[in-house]
Amino acid sequence: MSSALPVSVDGRPRPARRGLLGRSGAGDRALALVSLLVFLFLYLPLVVVVVYSFSAAEIAVWPIEGWTLDWYRELSRDKEIHEALQLSVIIGVVSASIAVVLGTLAALAIDRYEFPGKAALRFAVVLPITLPGIVTGVAMLSFFSVLTWPMSRWTLIIGHTTFCIALVLNTVVARLGQLPRNISEASADLGAPPWRTFWRVTFPLIRPAILAGAVLAFTLSFDEVIVSFFLQGREPTLPLLIWGRLRIGLSPEINATATVIVLVSLAAVLVSNRLSKQATLGG
Amino acid sequence: MAQALMTETPVRADAGRFGGTPSIELRDVSKFFGQVPAVSGISLEVRQGEFLTLLGPSGCGKTTTLRMIGGFELPSAGEIVIEGEAMGDRPPYRRPVNTVFQNYALFPHMTVGQNVSYGLEMTGVPKPERQRRVAEALDMVRLPHVENRKPAELSGGQQQRVALARALVNRPAVLLLDEPLGALDLKLRKTMQLELKQLNREVGATFVYVTHDQEEALTMSDRIAVMNEGRILQLGTPGDIYERPRTRFVADFIGQTNFLEVEVIGSDGAAVEVDLPGSGPLRARPPEGVPAQGTMTLAVRPEKISLMADLPGSEIPGWDRLSGRLEEIIYVGTYTQYVLRLPGGQELAVHRQNRAVGEGEHPMGETLTVVFNPQSAALLAD
Numbered sequence: 001m002s003s004a005l006p007v008s009v010d011g012r013p014r015p016a017r018r019g020l021l022g023r024s025g026a027g028d029r030a031l032a033l034v035s036l037l038v039f040l041f042l043y044l045p046l047v048v049v050v051v052y053s054f055s056a057a058e059i060a061v062w063p064i065e066g067w068t069l070d071w072y073r074e075l076s077r078d079k080e081i082h083e084a085l086q087l088s089v090i091i092g093v094v095s096a097s098i099a100v101v102l103g104t105l106a107a108l109a110i111d112r113y114e115f116p117g118k119a120a121l122r123f124a125v126v127l128p129i130t131l132p133g134i135v136t137g138v139a140m141l142s143f144f145s146v147l148t149w150p151m152s153r154w155t156l157i158i159g160h161t162t163f164c165i166a167l168v169l170n171t172v173v174a175r176l177g178q179l180p181r182n183i184s185e186a187s188a189d190l191g192a193p194p195w196r197t198f199w200r201v202t203f204p205l206i207r208p209a210i211l212a213g214a215v216l217a218f219t220l221s222f223d224e225v226i227v228s229f230f231l232q233g234r235e236p237t238l239p240l241l242i243w244g245r246l247r248i249g250l251s252p253e254i255n256a257t258a259t260v261i262v263l264v265s266l267a268a269v270l271v272s273n274r275l276s277k278q279a280t281l282g283g
Numbered sequence: 284m285a286q287a288l289m290t291e292t293p294v295r296a297d298a299g300r301f302g303g304t305p306s307i308e309l310r311d312v313s314k315f316f317g318q319v320p321a322v323s324g325i326s327l328e329v330r331q332g333e334f335l336t337l338l339g340p341s342g343c344g345k346t347t348t349l350r351m352i353g354g355f356e357l358p359s360a361g362e363i364v365i366e367g368e369a370m371g372d373r374p375p376y377r378r379p380v381n382t383v384f385q386n387y388a389l390f391p392h393m394t395v396g397q398n399v400s401y402g403l404e405m406t407g408v409p410k411p412e413r414q415r416r417v418a419e420a421l422d423m424v425r426l427p428h429v430e431n432r433k434p435a436e437l438s439g440g441q442q443q444r445v446a447l448a449r450a451l452v453n454r455p456a457v458l459l460l461d462e463p464l465g466a467l468d469l470k471l472r473k474t475m476q477l478e479l480k481q482l483n484r485e486v487g488a489t490f491v492y493v494t495h496d497q498e499e500a501l502t503m504s505d506r507i508a509v510m511n512e513g514r515i516l517q518l519g520t521p522g523d524i525y526e527r528p529r530t531r532f533v534a535d536f537i538g539q540t541n542f543l544e545v546e547v548i549g550s551d552g553a554a555v556e557v558d559l560p561g562s563g564p565l566r567a568r569p570p571e572g573v574p575a576q577g578t579m580t581l582a583v584r585p586e587k588i589s590l591m592a593d594l595p596g597s598e599i600p601g602w603d604r605l606s607g608r609l610e611e612i613i614y615v616g617t618y619t620q621y622v623l624r625l626p627g628g629q630e631l632a633v634h635r636q637n638r639a640v641g642e643g644e645h646p647m648g649e650t651l652t653v654v655f656n657p658q659s660a661a662l663l664a665d
Contacts, residue, residue, distance in 0.1 A: 185355055186388035188375040190453065191405035200401075204392045 046262060053255035060250065071256040081257060084241040091153060091237060092221040095160035096168075096214045102161075103168025104210055108202075110169075111176040125169050128162040133226030136162065141230040152233035159231040160221040167220065168213035175209035212275040219268045223261070304367050306331045306457055306489035307352060312361035313513075314347050321347040323513035324361065329457075329491060330505075334483045336492045338500040339510035340536070345493045346461060348510075352491060353459050354378045366456050376405070380457040381450035385465060387442045389434040395421070395445050396430035402453040420452035421445075423482070440471045447479075451486060460492045464499065476502050497537045501525060509533050529571055531665045534582045541588075541631050543581040545662075550575050554657050557581060561627020565603045566657035573664040580663040585620065585632040587659035591652040593635065593643060602654045607631055609649045623651060 056066030075081060103125075109115075110122055128136060140159050141151075149155060179202075187197040225239045232240060238261070242254055307329040314322040322344040329335045337345035350356040352363060354375035363370045366379055381402065389398050396417055403413045421427055424444035434442055443463060450458055460479070464472045480503045483490045494500055500507045501521040508518045509532075517524060517533045528534035531542060545557035545565070554566040555575040567581055591604075607623030610630075618634045625631055633653055635643075645651060 180386060180388055182384045182386070182388040183390065185375065186382070186384055186390070187401070188355075189353060189380075189382045190402035190449070191376045192401075193374075193376050196405065201390055 049255050049258045050262070052252060053259045055252060058252065071252040074253050075256045075260070078253065081238070081241065084236055084238040087153060087235055088222055088238040091156050091160055092218040094157050095164045095221045096217040098157070098161045099164030099168045099217050100210055100214050103165045103213065104172050104206070106165070107169050107172035107176060107206075110173055122169075122173075126166045129166045133224070137227045137230030140227070144231070150233065151231055153235070155231040155233070156228055156237065159227045160224060163224075163227075164217035164221060167217045168210065171209045171213035171216070172206055175206045179205055208275045212272045215268050215272040215275065219265055219272070223265070303331055305329060305364075306333065306366060307491065308362075308364040309348070309352075310362040310364070312348070312351060312358045312363060314344075314351060314356060315359045320513050322351070322358075325510075325513070325515050327508060327515060327518070329489055332483070332487050332489055334480065334490045334492065334503055334505045336494060336500040336504040336507045337510055338494060338497060338507050338537075340495055343510040344513040345495075345510050349382075349459050349461055349491060349493045352457070353380055353382050379455055380459055381453050381455040382459040382461065383443075383446050383450050383463045385461045385463065387434075387446040387463075389442060389445055389449070391434055394431050394433060395426075395437070398434065398445060399430075399449045399452050402449065406453070416452050417448075420448040423451065423485070424448045424478075439466055440475070443467065443475065447482070451482070451488070454486070455488055457489045457491065460490060462494055463492075464494075472499070479503060501537070509536065511536075527571065528582065528661060529663070531580055531582070531663050534661070534663065538584060539632065540582045540584050542663075543583070543629055543631075544578060545581045546578055547575050547662075555662055557662070559605075559625070559627060559629075561629070562605055562625055565605075565660070566601070567603075567660040567662050568658050570662040570664060575662060580665065581660055582663050583655055583660040585634040586618070588631070588633045588653050588655045590621075590633065590635060590643075590645075591654055592645075594654070599654055601657065603657055603660060604652060604654050605631065606650055606652045609645055609647055609651055612645075612647065621645070621651070623653065 051064070052060050053071055054067050054069070055061075055064045056068040056070070057064070106121070106125055110118060136159065140155070140162075144151065144155050183205075184197050184201060187201045188194070192200060223239050224237075225243065228237050228240055236244060238257075242257060245251065245254060305328040307327070309325055309327040311324050311326050312322060313320065313324050325344075325348065337348055339345045347356060351358050352365070354370065354373060354377075357372050370378060390401070393401070399417045399420055400413045403416060408416070417430070418427075421430065424447050426441060426444045426448065429437065429441065429445075434445060437445065443466075446463065463479075464475050467475060476499060479490070479492075483503075492500075492503065501524075504521055506518060506520055507524050508515045509524060510516065511532055517529050519527075524533065525537055528537065528540075534540040535542070543559055545559050545567075548556045548558050548564060550556065550569065552569075555569050557565055557567055557579070559565050559581070565581070569575055570579065605623075605625060607625040609621055610624045611620075611622035613620040613622075614637075615634075616637070618636050621633045621635060623631045623633060631653070633651075
């Protein structure tokens with residue numbers, strides 16, 4: 001054995017270091033630089049918002065002259081924002097809940113049965129997430145106008161539910177597809193009628209996927225703008241309120257609001273990721 | 284192909300073990316998937332406590348038959364009776380059977396103990412008894428101390444045992460096994476075969492076993508039903524099936540067989556005289572169920588044939604004798620396969636036990652004379 005080989009702590013020879021893509025040196029450094037730029041492009045604006053939410057100045061100035069929590073204090077007293085937040089949460093929770101029930105049932109039907117028009121059904125359910133929001137928004141607005149329904153939180157919930165169902169359906173169908181087919185047969189074989197098989201075997205195994213779908217649905221509903229824009233009643237959702245205020249000018253209080261939203265969204269995405277990982281590992 | 288032949292051998296060494304009403308009766312059961320027949324009118328009686336194997340190539344209808352007994356598929360026609368009760372369209376959860384599935388189908392989110400006690404819980408067995416029986420069942424399959432583990436933490440063989448325990452803990456009248464050893468390696472499979480056979484004796488339940496592995500079927504079964512194209516071709520003890528195949532398919536599917544086309548010359552009751560083109564007259568065992576006439580197939584297994592050179596003395600009275608040129612030698616470990624080319628152009632495989640190292644070897648091209656007992660040569664209609 002050549003003594004020139006690098007040797008690790010335990011004395012065994014270590015394979016020579018190889019760069020990403022099998023190259024080394026200049027190529028690696030260029031790749032690292034590009035990656036860094038991409039991440040800066042993605043995340044720098046977020047960092048700016050977070051940083052300025054703590055800036056004492058009313059307008060965005062650089063360098064920052066002083067630090068303050070005033071904007072968070074103001075945010076905590078802003079009734080309008082609280083109401084918008086409350087509405088957004090209600091709409092997100094209700095839409096996600098309806099989507100969980102309908103999406104899970106549709107997923108079970110698609111997984112378990114062969115029926116005519118199955119592919120068409122799947123397509124129809126998933127379509128709303130692929131349609132541009134403006135199409136969904138305009139279509140629903142004119143539909144509700146024909147019905148002469150006034151726009152309200154209910155029209156918002158219906159609008160959001162359409163794309164939320166698709167999210168739940170997709171995650172649950174994927175999970176059902178991973179389950180061994182004969183697992184529910186095994187349950188029946190051991191004396192369990194269908195409903196007990198569902199609650200004891202199927203449901204516990206797809207629960208992480210249902211939760212992941214629900215969290216994802218809530219997150220998307222929470223920051224949805226376009227469909228909401230068409231379907232809102234007199235009270236705005238939080239994203240619409242923020243958008244409305246931005247027309248007057250960027251206020252540091254909005255930065256604070258955005259920071260809070262970023263934190264909450266981040267937490268939700270982490271939870272959702274965690275759950276879908278559990279789902280694929282068989283929890 | 285062949286008609287279903289289902290008469291049983293009247294004499295059985297262990298006939299006393301089985302008695303009373305049949306455990307399972309299939310009466311002219313058929314199953315169609317759309318227009319495609321999977322099972323075409325099979326009738327079968329499985330005795331109490333019997334180990335019966337459905338053996339056949341994939342697509343022969345054996346798994347569908349098992350699934351109909353379990354209630355996972357309903358017959359398109361015919362009737363299934365279990366323990367004297369017609370099953371009709373009764374769902375799986377109301378049948379006195381339990382199944383060991385092909386890939387075990389253990390519940391991944393439950394512990395081993397929860398898996399095994401699931402069936403007892405469903406039938407409302409009280410908790411203390413449940414715990415006792417779960418421990419017993421795991422003991423029976425020799426898997427103590429794993430109750431609190433998840434199935435994923437066990438090896439394939441251990442999961443297999445859990446699946447067995449989960450089924451047997453319910454003390455079913457009938458245990459259905461759908462190729463349960465398919466995913467295990469050879470050594471483990473052999474061990475499990477013996478254990479399954481033992482369990483069958485111990486618990487007294489009727490076992491219906493599905494496999495495409497002929498050796499597995501021969502090793503474990505009391506009786507084997509050989510299936511092909513949705514029908515039962517032959518039903519009998521492993522010895523019956525192996526030594527007295529009725530059709531070419533059965534002789535070919537189980538073990539290795541030489542098939543020689545012959546013309547029937549005459550019969551003297553004990554044996555039929557036939558002509559093998561190029562080699563002359565031979566004697567063979569009379570066919571079963573069909574008359575000996577016209578062109579038939581002579582089936583003789585390679586291990587029933589001996590090299591003349593290996594036999595002490597020169598002549599064995601009444602044995603059939605053939606000569607051919609040695610064309611191929613395949614060393615298989617316990618035996619060596621010689622392939623002879625007969626004067627009529629036919630091939631004949633002969634297995635010679637490798638009793639002593641380097642003894643009695645023959646070079647390629649040598650003309651060898653071989654002999655076999657006419658009782659080992661079966662005449663088949665097809």
